[in-house]
Amino acid sequence: MKxxxxxxxxxxxxxxxxxxxxxxxLFFSAPLQREPLEHCxxxxxxxxxxxxxxxxxxxxxxxxxxxxxxxxxxxxxxxxLLDQRxxxxxxxxxxxxxxxxxxxxxxxLPCAGxxxxxxxxxxxxxxxxxxxxxxxxxFDVLRDDPQVQEPSRGFAAFFLRNLEDITRSLAHLRRQLGxxxxxxxxxxxxxxRERELILVRRLLLWLWAPLAMAFGFEERDNLPRxxxxxxxxxxxxxxxxxxxxxxxxxxxxxxxxxxISSRLRLATEAQGLEKGEALLALQAFRPxxxxxxxxxxxxxxxxxxxxxxxxxxSPDTIEERWDRIEQTLLQQVLMELTGPYTQLQxxxxxxxxxxxxxxxxxxxxxxxxxLLPLLRTLVSAEPVLVEGALVAPDQPRALFHxxxxxxxxxxxxxxxxxxxxxxxxxxxxxxxRVMLDxxxxxxxxxxxxxxxxxxxxxxxxxxxxxxxxxxxxxxLLLLGVDxxxxxxxxxxxxxxLERMGPLQRLVTLALEARDALGPQLRQAVERIGRALVLxxxxxxxxxxxxxxKGILIGLGRSMKS
Numbered sequence: 001m002k003x004x005x006x007x008x009x010x011x012x013x014x015x016x017x018x019x020x021x022x023x024x025x026l027f028f029s030a031p032l033q034r035e036p037l038e039h040c041x042x043x044x045x046x047x048x049x050x051x052x053x054x055x056x057x058x059x060x061x062x063x064x065x066x067x068x069x070x071x072x073x074x075x076x077x078x079x080x081l082l083d084q085r086x087x088x089x090x091x092x093x094x095x096x097x098x099x100x101x102x103x104x105x106x107x108x109l110p111c112a113g114x115x116x117x118x119x120x121x122x123x124x125x126x127x128x129x130x131x132x133x134x135x136x137x138x139f140d141v142l143r144d145d146p147q148v149q150e151p152s153r154g155f156a157a158f159f160l161r162n163l164e165d166i167t168r169s170l171a172h173l174r175r176q177l178g179x180x181x182x183x184x185x186x187x188x189x190x191x192x193r194e195r196e197l198i199l200v201r202r203l204l205l206w207l208w209a210p211l212a213m214a215f216g217f218e219e220r221d222n223l224p225r226x227x228x229x230x231x232x233x234x235x236x237x238x239x240x241x242x243x244x245x246x247x248x249x250x251x252x253x254x255x256x257x258x259x260i261s262s263r264l265r266l267a268t269e270a271q272g273l274e275k276g277e278a279l280l281a282l283q284a285f286r287p288x289x290x291x292x293x294x295x296x297x298x299x300x301x302x303x304x305x306x307x308x309x310x311x312x313x314s315p316d317t318i319e320e321r322w323d324r325i326e327q328t329l330l331q332q333v334l335m336e337l338t339g340p341y342t343q344l345q346x347x348x349x350x351x352x353x354x355x356x357x358x359x360x361x362x363x364x365x366x367x368x369x370x371l372l373p374l375l376r377t378l379v380s381a382e383p384v385l386v387e388g389a390l391v392a393p394d395q396p397r398a399l400f401h402x403x404x405x406x407x408x409x410x411x412x413x414x415x416x417x418x419x420x421x422x423x424x425x426x427x428x429x430x431x432x433r434v435m436l437d438x439x440x441x442x443x444x445x446x447x448x449x450x451x452x453x454x455x456x457x458x459x460x461x462x463x464x465x466x467x468x469x470x471x472x473x474x475x476l477l478l479l480g481v482d483x484x485x486x487x488x489x490x491x492x493x494x495x496x497l498e499r500m501g502p503l504q505r506l507v508t509l510a511l512e513a514r515d516a517l518g519p520q521l522r523q524a525v526e527r528i529g530r531a532l533v534l535x536x537x538x539x540x541x542x543x544x545x546x547x548x549k550g551i552l553i554g555l556g557r558s559m560k561s
Contacts, residue, residue, distance in 0.1 A: 024060050025047065025063060027050050037065065037094075040122045061092060064078075113137060114140070116142050117142070131249060136250060137394055138245075138248070140246065257305060263403060264410065270482075280449065280453050280456070294414055296333050301329065304325045308321065318379065330413060333417055369496075373405070374409070377393050386398055404489075411484070422453070466505075467508075474493075475488060
């Protein structure tokens with residue numbers, strides 16, 4: 001697990017061009033595609049050239065724009081060649097929509113900036129150029145690639161699926177017709193099939209256009225809009241497709257924290273928590289209180305990171321200091337959530353809320369195997385271990401992984417604080433009006449919620465978590481703009497396996513016994529089944545057949561007599 005020299009070196013900031021001269025931007029793109037991009041940069045202090053007009057000068061930024069899509073291996077090879085040629089000059093890749101590539105494949109491109117769009121906005125393009133010239137990184141690709149997204153419902157979906165099938169069949173036929181080894185009869189058959197498909201497509205379009213205009217199937221069936229320029233060059237116009245925007249202005253630990261925390265703040269303000277058992281405690285809060293809780297956790301965590309950055313620390317020292325900081329952090333969050341001077345009626349007198357809300361002594365701690373790498377990266381910008389490989393912390397893959405870890409910690413600590421508040425609300429009715437949703441003002445609903453939370457916690461601790469530990473996997477929660485997503489992370493958890501209690505060990509022993517005895521039991525059942533089939537068909541079946549035959553013979557003789 002060695003971090004390559006190129007990967008580690010790229011974590012250092014890129015030299016910012018002097019502002020006293022115009023920044024030299026080198027384009028690798030088609031002339032028609034380069035003209036609108038150059039026009040977009042003509043308003044600033046930029047000089048745009050291609051490879052023929054560069055001469056012996058060194059550019060400040062290289063922009064590589066693709067007109068059409070390509071396989072992932074071709075894109076990766078072409079980007080690697082450009083990166084090796086112009087390193088350490090930042091490389092900005094402009095990719096069209098409709099590539100059909102997952103986000104994970106685009107993260108592997110060795111580019112300081114990646115922009116994918118249906119129609120690229122001028123301000124978005126200028127912003128990306130400025131970020132790269134300032135030494136940062138940007139990764140902004142489409143969440144829902146128009147070519148990959150498949151319609152699945154409604155009458156409109158039926159038409160679109162058939163049109164896509166016809167288009168694919170026509171493309172396949174035309175590739176075959178382009179071959180030179182076709183015989184005359186084969187060519188005539190293929191040309192006849194091509195004419196049939198063209199006629200069917202015209203008929204479908206003739207039927208589809210009036211229906212779409214009259215009934216608006218696209219809006220009613222919630223279908224993705226397919227832009228006609230999905231596979232063409234990114235023109236400078238409005239962007240209508242959702243994208244994954246990740247902007248890293250500085251490649252230091254502070255810059256990494258700013259990039260991740262800004263994304264989580266946007267997700268927090270979106271109020272996208274779905275109904276689910278994992279977030280029962282948070283869902284009981286009022287929306288504003290829930291948002292304040294998550295934002296306060298982010299603010300207090302930033303203060304804790306500032307404390308850790310003041311003195312260089314070893315990994316063991318970070319763990320020792322974090323155990324003390326985390327308790328203080330959560331207590332401060334409780335105080336900020338309710339207000340340091342807030343008083344409520346209780347027992348016939350006004351009581352300060354901060355004195356009644358106390359954290360339990362046995363505070364649930366976040367998994368150290370996930371938290372310590374996150375802290376080391378946010379404190380000293382150390383490389384991140386992602387899927388068995390060390391990745392520089394400024395790479396998109398590492399940043400998305402760190403966002404997942406930080407989101408899981410944020411939601412986990414928010415659930416801990418929410419459970420403390422709900423426990424206090426059960427004995428302090430006045431606190432319910434301030435903190436909880438009106439649904440839980442009745443005592444019966446609140447007690448039902450507490451029982452659900454306690455039952456789920458026991459089941460997870462006794463049965464679910466031992467199974468996850470034994471299978472070396474974790475379930476993480478990612479807070480996004482569209483809601484909370486569940487992610488699975490595979491990693492060795494042998495240390496936690498050794499620390500499990502006796503009841504949890506029984507669960508793992510039961511799993512091990514099932515794995516050991518399962519194949520033998522399946523073989524035994526299969527052999528017993530084959531023996532029963534043999535017994536029923538060959539022995540009992542033949543005996544019944546002989547008996548029936550004897551009865552028929554006896555009946556025949558009696559009728560003759």
